[in-house]
Amino acid sequence: MSLVIHQEEAAPILSGLAELRELPEWFRDRQRAAWKQFESLPNPTRKDQTWRFSNVGLLDLAKFKVGGTLTEEERDAILERSRGLDEVAGRMVFAGDQLIERDVISDQLKKRGVIFQSLERAMVEHADLFRKHFMSQPATLGSARFAALHQALVSSGTFLYVPHGVEIELPVEIFHWLNGENASVFPHLLLVTDELAKVTVIEHFCSLDPQSPGFACGVNDLVAGPGAKVTYVCAQNWAENVVALQMNTTTVDHDASAMSLNLHIGSRYSRFESLSRLSGEGGRSDLLAVAVAKHQQEFDARTLQDHISPHTASDLLYKNALDDRARTIFGGLIRVEPHAHFTDAYQKVRNLLLSDDAEANSMPGLEILADNVRCTHGATSGQIDEDELFYLHARGIPTKIAQRLIVTGFLDEAIQRLNHPAISSHLQRLIEEKFAA
Amino acid sequence: MKELNIENLRIAVDGQEIVRGLTLRVPRGEVHALMGPNGSGKSTLAKVLAGHPDYHVTAGKVLMDGENLLELEPDERARRGLFMAFQYPSEIPGVTIANFLRAAMQSRLPEGEELEATDYYAKLYEKIELLGMDRSFTSRAVNEGFSGGEKKRTEILQLAMLEPKYAVLDETDSGLDIDALKTVAHGVNSLRGPDLGILLITHYQRLLNYIIPDHVHVMVAGRIVRSGRKELALELEERGYDWARDGAIEPAFR
Ligand SMILES: Nc1ncnc2c1ncn2[C@@H]1O[C@H](COP(=O)(O)OP(=O)(O)OP(=O)(O)O)[C@@H](O)[C@H]1O
Ligand SMILES: [Mg+2]
Numbered sequence: 001m002s003l004v005i006h007q008e009e010a011a012p013i014l015s016g017l018a019e020l021r022e023l024p025e026w027f028r029d030r031q032r033a034a035w036k037q038f039e040s041l042p043n044p045t046r047k048d049q050t051w052r053f054s055n056v057g058l059l060d061l062a063k064f065k066v067g068g069t070l071t072e073e074e075r076d077a078i079l080e081r082s083r084g085l086d087e088v089a090g091r092m093v094f095a096g097d098q099l100i101e102r103d104v105i106s107d108q109l110k111k112r113g114v115i116f117q118s119l120e121r122a123m124v125e126h127a128d129l130f131r132k133h134f135m136s137q138p139a140t141l142g143s144a145r146f147a148a149l150h151q152a153l154v155s156s157g158t159f160l161y162v163p164h165g166v167e168i169e170l171p172v173e174i175f176h177w178l179n180g181e182n183a184s185v186f187p188h189l190l191l192v193t194d195e196l197a198k199v200t201v202i203e204h205f206c207s208l209d210p211q212s213p214g215f216a217c218g219v220n221d222l223v224a225g226p227g228a229k230v231t232y233v234c235a236q237n238w239a240e241n242v243v244a245l246q247m248n249t250t251t252v253d254h255d256a257s258a259m260s261l262n263l264h265i266g267s268r269y270s271r272f273e274s275l276s277r278l279s280g281e282g283g284r285s286d287l288l289a290v291a292v293a294k295h296q297q298e299f300d301a302r303t304l305q306d307h308i309s310p311h312t313a314s315d316l317l318y319k320n321a322l323d324d325r326a327r328t329i330f331g332g333l334i335r336v337e338p339h340a341h342f343t344d345a346y347q348k349v350r351n352l353l354l355s356d357d358a359e360a361n362s363m364p365g366l367e368i369l370a371d372n373v374r375c376t377h378g379a380t381s382g383q384i385d386e387d388e389l390f391y392l393h394a395r396g397i398p399t400k401i402a403q404r405l406i407v408t409g410f411l412d413e414a415i416q417r418l419n420h421p422a423i424s425s426h427l428q429r430l431i432e433e434k435f436a437a
Numbered sequence: 438m439k440e441l442n443i444e445n446l447r448i449a450v451d452g453q454e455i456v457r458g459l460t461l462r463v464p465r466g467e468v469h470a471l472m473g474p475n476g477s478g479k480s481t482l483a484k485v486l487a488g489h490p491d492y493h494v495t496a497g498k499v500l501m502d503g504e505n506l507l508e509l510e511p512d513e514r515a516r517r518g519l520f521m522a523f524q525y526p527s528e529i530p531g532v533t534i535a536n537f538l539r540a541a542m543q544s545r546l547p548e549g550e551e552l553e554a555t556d557y558y559a560k561l562y563e564k565i566e567l568l569g570m571d572r573s574f575t576s577r578a579v580n581e582g583f584s585g586g587e588k589k590r591t592e593i594l595q596l597a598m599l600e601p602k603y604a605v606l607d608e609t610d611s612g613l614d615i616d617a618l619k620t621v622a623h624g625v626n627s628l629r630g631p632d633l634g635i636l637l638i639t640h641y642q643r644l645l646n647y648i649i650p651d652h653v654h655v656m657v658a659g660r661i662v663r664s665g666r667k668e669l670a671l672e673l674e675e676r677g678y679d680w681a682r683d684g685a686i687e688p689a690f691r
Contacts, residue, residue: 385527386490387527388527388528388529390487390488390489390490390511390527391523391526391527391529392512392529392537392540392541393488393510393511393512393515394487394488394511394512394515394520394521394523395512395515395537395538395541395595395599396512396515396516396541396544396545396599397512397540397541397544398512398544399512401540401544402512402540405529405532405536405537405540406529406532408531408532409529409530409531409532409578410530410531411531412530412531412532412578413530413531416531
């Protein structure tokens with residue numbers, strides 16, 4: 001076996017920071033500070049409101065390692081399987097936080113000022129932009145400790161900048177692969193759009209080996225400039241032994257709109273924190289999530305729709321299908337800050353329970369400090385409607401396929417809101433594959 | 438033997454008997470109309486034929502081409518050639534008509550055999566046209582937000598696609614405007630033939646002007662009280678159900 005990528009030897013996460021990384025010194029300083037912060041913050045417990053119902057026992061990091069090597073065979077297998085959309089504007093593939101393939105964006109987009117490069121290059125070549133936006137918001141939804149860990153250990157990721165008025169029609173695609181027993185990754189996406197820019201990004205999270213335990217701790221910073229349109233899709237398909245945390249912050253400037261969709265297929269435990277900051281008048285944010293939870297999987301979603309400016313809108317739709325002994329948690333707050341008059345904020349969570357042992361926990365919340373606000377929120381759980389099932393039976397469709405159709409149809413409401421047929425059909429395919437497995 | 442044979446059927450819901458000794462034979466190739474007042478048990482009969490789990494058959498039997506229908510699961514009955522057009526079709530959110538019918542047709546193929554997509558769509562569009570519907574319908578979720586008339590057309594579209602041996606149409610005419618009624622009747626008539634037996638449940642003589650039945654049965658309080666040729670429907674319209682009930686000496690058939 002030949003090694004194509006040499007990293008520092010795999011070492012336990014908790015053994016401390018390696019000093020070999022080739023990153024700018026100012027960034028290394030930040031990482032050292034972040035590591036100290038990580039060490040000083042306590043592990044979450046269920047008594048913390050932000051970790052209520054969470055299986056915090058799974059967050060023991062002792063067995064996980066950073067670094068490691070990738071063989072040529074593994075690299076080939078990963079590239080072979082990095083199949084997402086048919087047509088993309090640009091593409092990056094990371095394995096174990098190493099960039100192993102990059103399809104650059106067109107010269108035309110480059111000429112117009114689009115920057116699509118690895119995080120470590122952006123730190124050097126676009127230090128000002130990078131420093132202004134990189135993890136500029138504190139993690140407030142519970143995972144401050146893990147955000148600090150991420151900052152300390154992040155070694156690569158994607159930087160995408162779309163300048164004034166540039167619209168990238170095709171999606172930009174990013175793969176993150178976990179490889180090896182107890183491996184860990186710290187995926188990062190920093191997406192900055194300027195005024196009236198438009199872009200769609202899809203990130204795929206996958207494991208090379210479907211059995212290997214692993215750990216993923218990612219951060220996304222999405223910045224929608226004035227009037228910009230940003231769509232972000234996350235297709236989480238880690239192996240079923242993986243523990244994953246992802247912290248997403250979206251900042252929506254005036255008249256901008258952001259849409260995000262998180263699909264949860266894989267992992268043992270996956271926590272997704274979504275903070276949507278509506279900081280400019282007329283901004284809009286759509287937060288979508290679709291989860292297919294089976295076996296012992298646990299999906300833990302925490303959201304904040306933070307209305308800072310007046311005339312802002314947010315709309316959250318989370319749909320979970322739960323089978324076997326799977327669990328989902330939704331903790332979501334709509335906060336309308338004192339000056340954010342004329343806000344429209346919606347939050348809807350729907351759980352479809354396919355088994356008596358599945359458990360869906362929902363904790364919606366409202367905090368309204370402004371006037372003239374329209375808010376609705378609600379979370380419901382139900383089972384497959386017997387009459388619907390009979391209708392499909394009466395057409396000759398056997399129970400298993402009928403259930404699958406009803407479940408995919410149930411989830412489709414959120415997927416269709418993306419209004420992007422190519423991405424929708426990719427997500428539908430992932431869902432189908434999970435049912436077929 | 439090529440018939441749907443219902444013999445002395447009794448059906449109870451929540452301990453109450455709704456169908457009370459019903460006997461009826463629908464041979465393949467014939468159209469039988471079933472008429473009767475509200476609550477007489479017509480839909481209950483239809484649902485039991487299709488295998489709805491809420492209803493209990495307490496006595497009697499149903500044979501489809503000699504095979505005991507009642508011991509088959511609902512999906513198995515459908516695959517063997519029974520179709521029911523629902524009086525109140527369910528909405529299936531997020532499942533398009535195209536995907537739904539595809540799954541239904543796929544389920545009729547032997548294991549390992551894949552439905553041919555081009556043939557499937559060709560057939561689907563042909564039937565869509567037959568029923569005067571727009572192709573865009575096929576990408577809408579089944580019955581979701583459909584008007585009453587659109588739901589009924591969609592039932593007949595499914596009938597046309599699935600080509601059953603026996604079809605029970607439960608008030609497919611109700612809620613249709615006159616043009617839609619003609620289109621649906623045209624659709625049903627074009628499916629008529631020696632291989633299909635139809636049980637047509639309706640309240641209105643009007644439908645029978647367009648789909649001319651071979652036989653008409655009148656059902657009152659869970660039983661067939663009169664049977665006759667198509668003229669019976671006209672007579673019934675003139676004289677009403679009291680006449681039908683009073684005149685009945687014993688549950689008749691044919
Ligand atoms: N699931 C059920 N639970 C309780 N009662 C029922 C149920 N289904 C039917 N019934 C009762 O059985 C009787 C017959 O109902 P059914 O729907 O079969 O009548 P119908 O002849 O189809 O009437 P209509 O012409 O109004 O459609 C009614 O009194 C109805 O309330
Ligand atoms: Mg009825």
